[in-house]
Each structure stands twice: as structure tokens, then as C-alpha cells.
Amino acid sequence: MACSHPTNAPHPKANSASTTIKGGTKAVAEGTVATFSVYRGTAESGEMKTYQVPVAEGMVVLDAVHHMQANDAPDLAARWNCKAAKCGSCSAEINGKPSLMCKTRMDALPLDEPITITPMKAFPVLKDLVTDVSWNYRVNERITPFTPKSDDTDNWTLYQEDVERVQEFRKCIECFLCQDVCHVIRNHDKKNDFYGPRFMVRLASLDMHPLDTVDRLQAIKEEAGVGFCNITKCCTEVCPEHIHITDNAIIPLKERVADRYFDPIGKLKGALGLNKSRK
Amino acid sequence: MTNPTSNVAYETHEHDVLVIGAGGAGLRAAIEASALGLKVGLVCKSLLGKAHTVMAEGGCAASMGYVDSADGWKTHFKDTMHGGKFLNNFRMAQLHAQEAPERIRELERWGAVFDRTPDGKISQRPFGGHTYRRLCHVGDHTGLEIIRTLQDKGVHSGLDVYMEATITDLLKDGDRVSGAFGYWRESGRFVVFKAKAVILATGGIGRAYKITSNSWEYSGDGDAMAYRAGAELMDMEFIQFHPTGMVWPNGVRGLLVTEAVRGEGGRLYNALGERFMEKVDPKRMELSTRDIVSKAINKEVKEGRGSPHGGVFLDISHRGAEYILKKLPGMYRQLLEFADVDITKGPMEIGPTTHYTMGGVRVEAESTMTKVPGLFAAGEVAAGMHGANRLGGNSLSDLLVFGRRAGLGAYEYIKANNPSTNLSEEVIAAAAKRVTKCFDSDSGENPYTIHKELQDMMQAKVGIVRTEAELHEAIEALKGFRARVANVSVTGSRQFNPGWHLAIELENMLTCAEAVARCALQRTESRGGHTREDHPEYHPHWSTVNSVASQDQDGSMNVGEIPLLPMPEELKALCEGEVGIPKPAA
Numbered sequence: 083m084a085c086s087h088p089t090n091a092p093h094p095k096a097n098s099a100s101t102t103i104k105g106g107t108k109a110v111a112e113g114t115v116a117t118f119s120v121y122r123g124t125a126e127s128g129e130m131k132t133y134q135v136p137v138a139e140g141m142v143v144l145d146a147v148h149h150m151q152a153n154d155a156p157d158l159a160a161r162w163n164c165k166a167a168k169c170g171s172c173s174a175e176i177n178g179k180p181s182l183m184c185k186t187r188m189d190a191l192p193l194d195e196p197i198t199i200t201p202m203k204a205f206p207v208l209k210d211l212v213t214d215v216s217w218n219y220r221v222n223e224r225i226t227p228f229t230p231k232s233d234d235t236d237n238w239t240l241y242q243e244d245v246e247r248v249q250e251f252r253k254c255i256e257c258f259l260c261q262d263v264c265h266v267i268r269n270h271d272k273k274n275d276f277y278g279p280r281f282m283v284r285l286a287s288l289d290m291h292p293l294d295t296v297d298r299l300q301a302i303k304e305e306a307g308v309g310f311c312n313i314t315k316c317c318t319e320v321c322p323e324h325i326h327i328t329d330n331a332i333i334p335l336k337e338r339v340a341d342r343y344f345d346p347i348g349k350l351k352g353a354l355g356l357n358k359s360r361k
Numbered sequence: 362m363t364n365p366t367s368n369v370a371y372e373t374h375e376h377d378v379l380v381i382g383a384g385g386a387g388l389r390a391a392i393e394a395s396a397l398g399l400k401v402g403l404v405c406k407s408l409l410g411k412a413h414t415v416m417a418e419g420g421c422a423a424s425m426g427y428v429d430s431a432d433g434w435k436t437h438f439k440d441t442m443h444g445g446k447f448l449n450n451f452r453m454a455q456l457h458a459q460e461a462p463e464r465i466r467e468l469e470r471w472g473a474v475f476d477r478t479p480d481g482k483i484s485q486r487p488f489g490g491h492t493y494r495r496l497c498h499v500g501d502h503t504g505l506e507i508i509r510t511l512q513d514k515g516v517h518s519g520l521d522v523y524m525e526a527t528i529t530d531l532l533k534d535g536d537r538v539s540g541a542f543g544y545w546r547e548s549g550r551f552v553v554f555k556a557k558a559v560i561l562a563t564g565g566i567g568r569a570y571k572i573t574s575n576s577w578e579y580s581g582d583g584d585a586m587a588y589r590a591g592a593e594l595m596d597m598e599f600i601q602f603h604p605t606g607m608v609w610p611n612g613v614r615g616l617l618v619t620e621a622v623r624g625e626g627g628r629l630y631n632a633l634g635e636r637f638m639e640k641v642d643p644k645r646m647e648l649s650t651r652d653i654v655s656k657a658i659n660k661e662v663k664e665g666r667g668s669p670h671g672g673v674f675l676d677i678s679h680r681g682a683e684y685i686l687k688k689l690p691g692m693y694r695q696l697l698e699f700a701d702v703d704i705t706k707g708p709m710e711i712g713p714t715t716h717y718t719m720g721g722v723r724v725e726a727e728s729t730m731t732k733v734p735g736l737f738a739a740g741e742v743a744a745g746m747h748g749a750n751r752l753g754g755n756s757l758s759d760l761l762v763f764g765r766r767a768g769l770g771a772y773e774y775i776k777a778n779n780p781s782t783n784l785s786e787e788v789i790a791a792a793a794k795r796v797t798k799c800f801d802s803d804s805g806e807n808p809y810t811i812h813k814e815l816q817d818m819m820q821a822k823v824g825i826v827r828t829e830a831e832l833h834e835a836i837e838a839l840k841g842f843r844a845r846v847a848n849v850s851v852t853g854s855r856q857f858n859p860g861w862h863l864a865i866e867l868e869n870m871l872t873c874a875e876a877v878a879r880c881a882l883q884r885t886e887s888r889g890g891h892t893r894e895d896h897p898e899y900h901p902h903w904s905t906v907n908s909v910a911s912q913d914q915d916g917s918m919n920v921g922e923i924p925l926l927p928m929p930e931e932l933k934a935l936c937e938g939e940v941g942i943p944k945p946a947a
């Protein structure tokens with residue numbers, strides 16, 4: 083199944099606005115002014131407001147938001163910290179596509195129509211572009227922490243090739259864009275049943291850590307609800323860290339769950355407690 | 362406009378220890394205090410996991426000796442003292458060097474996954490001023506690994522975390538700290554924390570400058586709150602201008618290019634294609650200390666040998682695409698995505714950027730306690746560890762070592778004193794009034810305008826190279842800024858209002874800016890992160906003292922000096938001779 087972008091995007095050109103930047107896409111003519119249509123309001127009420135921002139070379143959408151704050155809307159609420167795609171604070175939907183504002187360059191957007199910026203749809207709006215992402219933090223608390231075999235790290239031998247796939251997952255900057263785009267959360271609001279791609283990645287990083295001793299399969303199947311994912315890969319497409327969420331984290335977890343719970347031999351091994359030694 | 366606080370409503374939370382700041386230092390302090398059985402509250406301005414620590418790139422210094430087995434704490438100590446030009450609190454430098462390796466091992470136990478050596482140990486890379494290959498790292502996103510590890514440990518440590526809450530004042534009961542006042546960013550509602558001890562871990566002051574690698578959070582809140590509460594600020598003139606910030610495009614000017622690029626073999630060239638570090642530090646070349654490299658770049662640009670956008674060139678392309686993509690993937694993407702430069706193919710343009718605050722709140726080395734009983738400080742907000750110049754990689758390790766010590770220090774203090782947590786209503790009302798008066802002013806200026814001009818002024822007059830005349834001008838200008846900030850106007854409501862937040866932070870930035878300018882004026886020499894064009898050399902007197910700034914009874918700033926702690930002979934002996942030159946990255 084392929085990823086179809088969010089259908090309820092506020093902007094008709096949602097699907098054509100690519101935020102993938104391949105160095106030096108197109109130069110923006112000097113004096114160009116971009117029009118933005120930005121969500122202003124709370125969860126209860128709000129409207130799209132229009133702002134004009136002069137475009138400078140190499141400018142990103144977050145620069146435009148800062149320009150609006152400094153000149154037209156000092157109380158426009160938006161999160162940011164690093165301005166370098168490292169902290170995962172500035173998540174929003176640009177022309178309907180879940181994106182980091184600090185990483186989306188103006189020269190990669192069509193400027194002949196207003197650029198819409200709306201808050202992430204999967205989470206309740208607090209104000210303007212700021213959403214309540216606290217659910218994600220509560221999910222994280224439910225995950226059993228890393229539990230190594232021994233504490234004697236001087237005697238740990240871990241080769242680069244053993245940790246490479248775990249390191250891929252640990253690059254996650256918790257922008258929650260994958261959570262935002264995933265239809266299980268976004269359209270079906272299964273927050274009670276499914277941890278979402280971000281925490282599939284986290285579970286995979288623990289499950290695949292060569293020294294972790296916890297048998298996590300039961301939790302991955304039941305509490306985390308890995309079965310809710312139907313591999314649309316939308317999460318992988320929006321991940322700013324280019325983590326192969328579906329192929330490298332979710333599918334292997336699904337396979338392990340299937341082996342244990344749906345394959346007769348796996349089931350037997352599970353019943354005898356033989357799976358724990360897999361690592 | 363009516364004042365939204367005419368009757369002060371607030372919620373109250375009580376803890377044994379309140380930790381302000383959830384970067385590496387704050388998280389590590391909270392984990393320690395909690396492990397010792399204390400009830401801990403942890404407050405941060407952003408969401409958990411978004412503090413500056415997440416941005417650290419190159420690595421965390423600790424003499425594990427996995428790559429160079431000759432390394433040990435004694436060499437790390439010596440390198441740190443030389444890097445700090447001997448103004449460091451030697452005891453902090455010693456504890457840091459001794460304890461850093463154990464703090465790294467602990468992170469591994471908690472789930473951190475560092476890059477590995479071929480024989481399966483933690484890999485360590487060379488960095489400027491370190492004799493050996495010493496920086497434990499994960500590609501070029503080491504800070505992310507560290508903060509995430511601490512965050513995941515923290516959420517299972519029974520902490521009460523208050524995300525997106527800003528503390529605006531420390532509250533006292535007599536001489537002691539007994540709590541803090543703040544607001545929820547989301548709602549603007551007030552919140553009062555009662556605590557037997559308070560640990561500051563709020564980071565630096567870089568937002569007072571125009572060109573900076575620091576985020577909006579670095580408005581010096583911790584320094585300014587501690588100062589108002591009676592603590593001393595020390596060595597504020599020492600600001601680290603990191604040699605390699607991006608210079609183009611304008612939107613990302615100042616954004617850091619990690620020193621790991623030079624650690625992995627990157628070379629600096631001027632517009633004439635000369636490797637100008639040959640003239641400046643022929644032995645260490647690009648891996649000289651940051652103060653020296655920044656000044657060298659500044660000189661090339663000033664003398665007309667700069668790159669098109671006012672920097673110089675940094676080139677790593679000779680290491681080949683495969684190596685660069687493995688060791689510097691973040692930098693590869695950052696330069697490609699923001700500046701259209703492919704660093705596997707050619708050079709990038711870079712220039713100095715305001716990066717790190719060596720100065721900060723003066724603390725006692727073992728416990729991290731400030732002059733104010735019950736108030737502790739750790740991490741970038743604390744002074745002493747790095748002296749006049751910090752070595753790359755020594756901050757992440759500092760956070761771990763002194764974060765833990767702050768938690769421990771607060772525990773010992775509470776055990777010994779069982780302090781009260783009384784707070785008076787008047788003090789709370791005054792704290793509320795201070796932060797809401799900007800809603801009453803209709804005639805004042807927009808906070809963004811004042812901030813921008815303050816940044817321009819600090820960059821121009823209290824930047825990398827300083828003179829007496831310009832510092833006088835800066836101090837004079839700051840008076841003008843103070844009047845403007847006193848009258849600043851804020852529109853909108855208290856609900857998630859960045860304009861309001863900035864208006865409050867501006868006052869803190871001004872206090873820090875004034876301390877930097879006054880201490881810089883006082884120190885008539887050049888050393889580490891403080892360069893005086895009119896006093897270009899070391900001065901024997903200034904080798905023996907730290908600068909201090911404290912608040913006078915009448916609210917004005919007193920600036921003076923205090924003698925360095927005398928260093929024991931056996932430690933002095935360790936510092937003899939020159940700092941070695943690390944072998945290239947393995």
C-alpha cells in the first residue's frame with residue numbers, strides 16, 4: 083500500500099508541494115514577496131490569517147515565521163530551538179504536508195499561491211502552530227527501559243556492525259511528524275491502541291540492541307499495537323532523519339511477532355520461554 | 362490595557378529539589394537527586410529533549426583510553442588547564458578529568474550507543490587542544506544520544522517534569538533559596554515552586570549576540586536570576602566564539618559547523634588558497650584551540666583575504682564521500698540543505714559564531730553550591746570549569762560530572778540543614794508584577810526591535826576583538842537599552858505569547874550583557890575568549906584573578922576581582938610542558 087498524503091489538508095496543492103531539497107533548486111528573484119496563510123487560534127476557534135514576507139536567498143519557512151513575529155504578529159505561537167533540523171521542535175504542516183519549518187526552503191515551494199502553515203493535525207491545538215504533543219511523552223514512559231546483561235561496560239564488546247541498525251533508530255529527533263502523518267493516529271485516533279511509528283522505532287532500537295535482555299514481543303504486539311500498522315510508509319516519507327521506519331523497524335517487528343504468535347513452532351517456543359535467548 | 366494580574370492567582374508545587382533546566386546538566390542532576398531519595402521537580406522552557414544539549418555534535422571528552430591507551434585523567438586535566446589559560450577553578454578541572462570516564466560508562470549502561478572502535482570499544486576522535494584522541498561520539502550528533510539517554514533514564518526516575526514552564530525569579534526565605542516563580546508558556550498562568558534546594562542548569566547567554574549558534578532559550582535567565590538573588594557572576598568576559606559557524610545564507614548565519622570537521626582532517630584556507638593556520642600555530646594547525654583559530658579567521662577576513670560571504674574556507678572533501686557520510690552525516694546534510702554546498706566535493710564557507718559562555722554563576726567545586734545557601738548551578742550556567750577558554754568536548758562531560766555533583770550537593774545540603782520552604786505572598790506578588798508590567802505599557806517598543814538592536818550592538822562592540830572605547834560605548838548603550846526594556850510593550854494575551862516571553866528574557870539578557878561588557882573593560886589584557894586590541898598580551902596581574910560581578914544594594918552592578926584558588930604543587934607539576942598534538946582520526 084502506498085502513502086497517500088493526508089486527505090484533509092487545508093490547501094488544494096498539498097500533494098505537489100515537495101519539501102525535499104536537492105541543493106540549489108531554483109533561485110528566487112530579488113524583491114519577491116511571499117504570501118502566507120497561517121492558522122491563528124486555539125482548539126476551540128481560529129482562522130487562517132494572511133501575512134506578506136519578503137523572500138531572501140536561502141530562506142526557510144521558519145525564517146518567515148520569525149519575520150511575521152517581529153513585524154506583524156508578535157504573539158504568533160510557534161516552537162523552535164535549533165534552526166538546524168536537529169531538535170524536532172518546529173513541526174507543522176506546510177501546504178498540508180507535515181514538515182520541519184526550519185528545513186523547508188522557500189525556493190522549494192510554489193510562491194505563486196499562498197503558502198499555508200497549519201499546526202500538526204493529529205494533536206490538539208494549543209495556540210496557532212503549537213500543539214499538545216504530551217501523549218507522545220506518556221507513551222514513552224510505558225516502554226520498559228534498556229536492561230543490559232551486565233553493568234561491567236569495560237568488558238562489553240560491541241562491534242560497529244552490531245550497533246549500526248540501532249544507531250539508525252536512535253537518530254530520531256522526536257519531531258513527531260511520523261505520528262502526525264500516520265492515518266492510524268491522524269484519521270482514526272487510535273492513540274489508546276497504537277504507539278505510532280516513533281515508538282515502533284524506539285521499541286526496535288531496544289529490541290535489536292545486542293545487550294538488551296528484555297523480551298518485548300508481548301508488549302510490541304499488545305500494548306504497542308504493531309498490528310495496527312498496515313505499512314503505508316507515510317511515516318518513512320516524512321521522517322526528516324531519513325529513518326527507514328517501516329522497512330527497518332516496523333516490518334522486522336511484525337515478522338518477529340508473527341513468528342512467535344502465529345507460527346506454530348514459534349508459539350511452542352514462546353510457551354516454553356525459549357525466545358528470550360534469541361539476542 | 363488592564364493588568365491581567367491584578368489579583369495574583371497561582372498554583373503551587375512542593376519538592377525537595379527543584380532543577381531548572383533539562384539539558385544534560387539538569388537531567389543528570391535530577392536523576393542523581395532522585396536516586397538519593399529526594400522528591401525532584403524538573404522545569405524547562407521547551408519540550409523535554411529539546412534543550413541545547415540535543416544540538417551538540419562533535420563529542421564528549423573523557424580519557425577512556427580506548428583509542429590512545431596512554432591517555433588518563435592527568436593529561437585531560439593538563440589539557441583543560443592549558444586550554445583555559447589557567448584561569449580555571451583547578452579543582453573543577455581535576456574532578457571533571459577524573460570522573461568523566463565513569464560518567465560515560467554509566468551512559469552506556471543506560472542505553473547510549475556510541476560509535477565503536479574495530480575491537481568493539483567506544484571510538485574516540487581528536488579535537489583541538491586535547492593531547493589524545495579523546496572524544497566519545499556518535500557521528501556528529503553526540504548531544505542527541507546523550508540527552509535522549511538521560512531523558513529515557515529520567516522518565517523512569519520518578520521525576521515530576523514541568524515542560525514549557527519558564528522560571529522568572531528565584532524566591533528566598535531570608536538568605537536561603539526556598540523556591541522559584543514562573544509561568545506556564547501555554548496558558549501564561551503563574552506557578553510557584555517550593556523547594557529546599559534549587560539547582561540552576563539553564564545554559565548560556567548567546568542570544569545577546571547577533572551571530573550565534575545558540576537558540577532562543579539562551580537568554581541568560583539562570584545567570585540573571587542568580588545575580589538578582591545575591592550570587593556572583595564570574596569570568597563573564599570570556600565568551601567562546603567558535604571558529605566555524607555558517608556565514609551564508611543569512612537565515613542560518615551563525616549555525617554551527619562542528620569542530621569534528623577539523624577533527625576528521627578538515628583544512629582552513631583563505632581566499633588566496635593559503636592554509637593560514639601555518640602562520641599562527643604551525644604545530645597544531647586547524648586543531649589549535651578555538652580562541653586562536655577564531656582570531657586567525659577574523660584577521661584573514663579583516664585584511665581582505667576572506668571568502669565571498671565574509672568568512673574563510675573549510676575543506677574536508679579530500680577525505681572522500683564515503684568517510685564524510687559516515688563520520689559527518691549531519692554536516693553533509695546541513696550544508697547541502699541550507700547552503701547548497703556539497704562538502705564531499707568542495708569547501709564550505711565558515712566564520713566565527715558566538716557559541717559558549719565560559720563565565721557564569723560562581724560555584725564551589727565539589728558541591729556546585731553558589732554563594733546563596735541552597736542555590737546550586739551546573740553545566741554551562743556555572744563558571745570555573747573552563748577558565749578563559751573551553752576545549753571542545755569538555756562541555757558534555759562537564760554536564761555529566763557536575764550535573765551529578767549538583768544532585769549530590771543538594772542532597773547533602775538538605776540532609777545537613779533541613780531547610781524550610783517558606784515563601785512570602787509579597788515576594789510572589791512582586792515577582793508576578795515584574796513580569797506583567799509590560800502589558801500595562803502602551804507607548805513602549807516592540808520587544809523584537811529592542812532585541813535585534815541589542816544583538817547588533819553586542820556583536821559590534823563586545824565581540825571577538827574589543828577596545829576600551831567601544832566597551833565604554835557599550836556600557837553607555839546598555840543604559841539606553843535598559844530604559845527601553847523598562848517600557849517595552851506587549852500585545853495579545855498571556856497565552857503562548859512569544860512577544861511576552863521575549864520581553865521578560867530581554868531583562869535577563871541585559872544583565873548578562875552588562876556583566877560581559879564591564880568585566881571585559883576591567884580585564885586589561887587578552888586571554889582565551891577575551892581579546893583586547895588595546896591590550897594584546899597576557900598581563901601578570903590578570904593571570905592571578907577571576908572577575909566577579911554582583912548586585913549592589915541599590916541595584917547597580919559591582920565589578921571586581923578575586924584571587925584564583927592556589928593550586929597544589931602536584932597538580933602544578935602535571936601541567937608542565939606543552940600540550941601534545943593528537944594523532945589524526947583513526
Ligand SMILES: Cc1cc2nc3c(=O)[nH]c(=O)nc-3n(C[C@H](O)[C@H](O)[C@H](O)COP(=O)(O)OP(=O)(O)OC[C@H]3O[C@@H](n4cnc5c(N)ncnc54)[C@H](O)[C@@H]3O)c2cc1C
Pocket residue numbers: 381382383384385386387404405406407412413414415416417418419420421422503504526527528529562563564565574575578582583617716717739740741742753754755756757758760
Ligand atoms: C550547536 C552546538 C554544538 C555543540 N557541540 C558540542 C560538542 O560537540 N561537545 C561539547 O562538549 N559541547 C558542545 N556544545 C556545547 C554544549 O552543547 C552546551 O554547552 C551544553 O549542552 C549545555 O548544557 P546545559 O545542560 O548546561 O544546558 P542546556 O542543554 O542548554 O539546557 C538548558 C535548559 O535550561 C532551560 N531553561 C533555561 N532558562 C530557563 C528558565 N528561565 N526557566 C526554565 N527553564 C529554563 C532550557 O529550557 C533547557 O532545558 C555545543 C553547543 C552548540 C550550541
Ligand code: SF4
Pocket residue numbers: 263264265266278279310311312313314315316317318327328332
Ligand atoms: S506506522 Fe504504519 S500505518 Fe502508520 S504511517 Fe507508518 S507505515 Fe503507515
Ligand code: SF4
Pocket residue numbers: 170253254255256257258259260261279280283317320321322323324325327
Ligand atoms: S522517527 Fe523520524 S519522523 Fe518520527 S519522530 Fe523520529 S525523527 Fe521524527
Ligand code: FES
Pocket residue numbers: 161162163164165166167168169170171172173182183184185
Ligand atoms: S528548530 Fe529544531 S528542528 Fe526545526
